[in-house]
Amino acid sequence: MPSSNYFYSCLRLCFQLPNWVKWGIVLFICSIYSILFYNLFVSPTGFRWRAIYGDPDYPAGYTIHGIDVSRYQGSINWNRLRNAMIERSPIRFIIIKSTEGGNHIDTNFRENFSNAKEAGFIRGAYHFWSNNSTARRQAYYFLAMVHLEPGDLPPVLDIENKPQNISTEEFQQNILTWLHIVEDKYHVKPIIYT
Known part of the structure; x- marks a missing residue:
């Protein structure tokens, strides 16, 4: 020993x-x-930590900046945000998480959506794609929960990952189904956020 x-x-x-x-x-x-x-x-x-530390590499030459918010940001001080700057440019728009999948609404969506307008921001709403619901169910749920008004940004679809059990072509078709349903309602092409 x-x-x-x-x-x-x-x-x-x-x-x-x-x-x-x-x-x-x-x-x-x-x-x-x-x-x-x-x-x-x-x-x-590191991309997951940008919400805490900020993203230092904004595209050069762009003076219109915006952020996205969801329940993960908690209670937002809209008066303070009204004066926030990114690269010496004011924040002009807010994209707010509204729905996810076929039956989940962000708990802060309605409050954030209303407060963004009251604070003078151009606002938009995004749907977080889920691989656990059909495209039709997700699109109709989004349309039932989100009521965009004139002056709001086009609807947004946030796509983070493709399911492993379907082909790329089938996945693209599912995404197109969501986009077409929402476009038919709002008569504007949705934004893909990915």
């Missing part, structure tokens, strides 16, 4: 170190942990 004795000797030596050295070791270990955590978990999915 020489390795066990070696371990206990090292442990005894650590307890005899001055406090400033112990704190230095703890800070070093925390720094290494933070670097590893960032590189392994945060950096590969």
Whole structure:
């Protein structure tokens, strides 16, 4: 058991170190942990953290900026948002999550939709595509829950992933079905947000 004795000797030596050295070791270990955590978990999915830290790479030459909001932003301070700037340009439009799938409405949609208009923003509503409902059911649910008015942005379809169990062509046809149903109602081509 020489390795066990070696371990206990090292442990005894650590307890005899001055406090400033112990704190230095703890800070070093925390720094290494933070670097590893960032590189392994945060950096590969960095786009998910943009809502917290902002996206520093906006297209050059564009002065019209907007944001999307949903229940994940919680209660929004619309007066403060009215004066918010992105790259020295004011926020002009808000796209608000309305529905998801064939039976889910964002809990903050109605409040956000109303408040965005009162705050003077151009507003829009987006439907989050779900692979668990048919295209028709999702389109008609969106139309039942969202009542766009003149001056609002065209309806938006947010598509994040394709189901593995159908072909690309079938998936495209499903998306087109949603787009055609919604276009027939509003007489404007929907925006695809992906």
